[in-house]
Amino acid sequence: MLRVDNLTCARGGRPVLSNVSFDVPDGQALILRGANGIGKTTLLRTLAGLQPALSGDIQVDEEDTAYASHADGIKAQLTVAENLAFWADIYGTDVPETVYTDFDLADLRERFAGTLSAGQKRRLGLGRLGVIKRKVLFLDEPTVSLDRFSVKLFANFIQNRHLANGGIAVIATHIDLGLTARELDLEPYRAAIDDLGSSDEAFL
Numbered sequence: 001m002l003r004v005d006n007l008t009c010a011r012g013g014r015p016v017l018s019n020v021s022f023d024v025p026d027g028q029a030l031i032l033r034g035a036n037g038i039g040k041t042t043l044l045r046t047l048a049g050l051q052p053a054l055s056g057d058i059q060v061d062e063e064d065t066a067y068a069s070h071a072d073g074i075k076a077q078l079t080v081a082e083n084l085a086f087w088a089d090i091y092g093t094d095v096p097e098t099v100y101t102d103f104d105l106a107d108l109r110e111r112f113a114g115t116l117s118a119g120q121k122r123r124l125g126l127g128r129l130g131v132i133k134r135k136v137l138f139l140d141e142p143t144v145s146l147d148r149f150s151v152k153l154f155a156n157f158i159q160n161r162h163l164a165n166g167g168i169a170v171i172a173t174h175i176d177l178g179l180t181a182r183e184l185d186l187e188p189y190r191a192a193i194d195d196l197g198s199s200d201e202a203f204l
């Protein structure tokens with residue numbers, strides 16, 4: 001279970017969302033909705049422990065979380081197979097053969113990652129989630145650059161591999177992923193402009 005209680009989070013020292021509360025039980029996903037700039041990325045980074053909250057409480061086993069953003073974290077000089085093996089090595093896991101089918105990477109196995117198209121790179125970046133096997137996934141616009149077929153692959157992975165095995169996912173997206181999931185509209189949590197606060201920036 002992921003439990004968020006009265007969370008207030010900030011970017012650049014300015015609160016963007018205040019008093020956000022929700023629970024996500026094991027085996028379920030939550031879709032974050034809201035206009036550009038409302039604070040979806042900020043909330044995900046705070047939940048993943050990449051930046052401190054201004055106030056509030058997050059109950060989750062930080063050791064069992066993973067955050068994935070637009071930046072794929074791919075090593076261009078390594079092949080697709082070597083990239084997956086690299087992540088498996090770092091996380092002390094193995095590369096299940098299913099990752100190649102789940103993300104349509106089988107034909108790209110020996111290709112240097114630097115030569116992949118944007119969508120292929122994205123599929124490889126998402127394939128990392130099938131390798132690292134973290135229970136709680138915080139995903140920021142995971143389908144950027146993906147065509148409709150690949151969006152479906154990703155949704156199937158989340159539904160049938162991750163959630164079906166008791167995983168949790170919190171996903172910021174502007175599109176319909178076709179997942180059975182609760183949605184949270186962040187508009188009611190928009191922080192008042194004169195709220196005070198500060199926050200360290202871990203990443204820009």
Ligand SMILES: Nc1ncnc2c1ncn2[C@@H]1O[C@H](COP(=O)(O)OP(=O)(O)OP(=O)(O)O)[C@@H](O)[C@H]1O
Pocket residue numbers: 011012013016034035036037038039040041042043201204
């Ligand atoms: N480094 C920064 N310094 C100051 N303000 C920032 C910084 N990064 C983001 N912001 C602002 O913080 C607010 C929340 O940004 P955030 O990226 O969390 O929104 P978002 O909902 O993910 O947006 P989008 O849908 O466009 O990806 C925005 O108003 C943004 O301009």
